[in-house]
Amino acid sequence: MIQSGGIRNLINFLLFQGAWLLCVLFPGVAAAAVALVLVLVHLMLVSQAPASEFRFIVAGTVLGSLVDGIWFRTGIMTDAVGSLWTPVWLVGIWAMFMTTLAHSLSWMQRHWLLPLLLAPIAGPFAYWSASQLGAVHFPDLSLALIALAVGWLTVFPLLLFIRQRFYPELAS
Template identity: 35%
Template sequence: MLKTIANAALFQAGWFACVLGGDSVWLLIPIGVLIVHLLWISSWAAEGKLLLWITGLGTVLDSVLLMMGLFDFDTGGPLIPVWLILLWAILATTLNHCLSWTASPWWRASLLGAIGGPMSYYAGSQLAGVQLPLGLWPSMLVLGVIWAVVFPLLQGLARYLRTRQTNNSDGHRSDVPHE
């Protein structure tokens, strides 16, 4: 229970550091969050692939949304800022821990995604000065639909990697069906 609460608190600290600090020395806080997570709450062996996958997929997703004009960071490039990339990494730390309750049934993740996703982007837009060129409500609606689909998929990826890792640690090959 203590690690679950710590996971939630670390996520919040990392989220605020990313959003308020932008691409600055404040990024040391989410890096510290990742280090503490991997040393105390989990491990690289248990969740390293998950962190890499979620960070990569989230970077691609938000970069596509940036190129489509849903966000404007005033960075002038096709990729999202480093602080948002790190935000995806620290989100990944929650999937098997403080947000594990959303994994099943799938609709919990969908509901949390539909509500929490847009709320997080809205708060980020207010605190980090991110522009929403489509306007507030059209942006929130689009993000709600996207996150209602994305969050259950993230939980599914977490479950798949966790199961695969467990099978590998039991001495079974994960690419061969078990009898």
């Protein structure tokens, strides 16, 4: 396990960015499997409380995947194979994203207003970026961006609250 908090955060950030890019460029089961391997690498190298963080990752991945599932189910977001629920590669991204909440994005916890301001912009931007790389499609871009903004305005602060309330040992 790496002792330096700065190095842990840098590794966490790089692992997430790598998993996101891999899953978006090559959406499928193989990319999701690699993302989950990167989660395990994170838990071994970066996490200070791996068992607890694993539980947090699972809880947040389920929640995030349910929200994305709504977008797929309602047709707000689609993919090349016509998924009716959250594709497995997007579940892999959620799992890796959850690692950032106790590490490279943990600083947001200390500034209660920032998640409310940044989440409705950064969340939709990530999905829009994925659409530009062909991983997802928005039949109605305006509707999708509004729905994603509302979803991220809700889910991101909720995930931060869950981490703080139920997993305080993950505080950086």
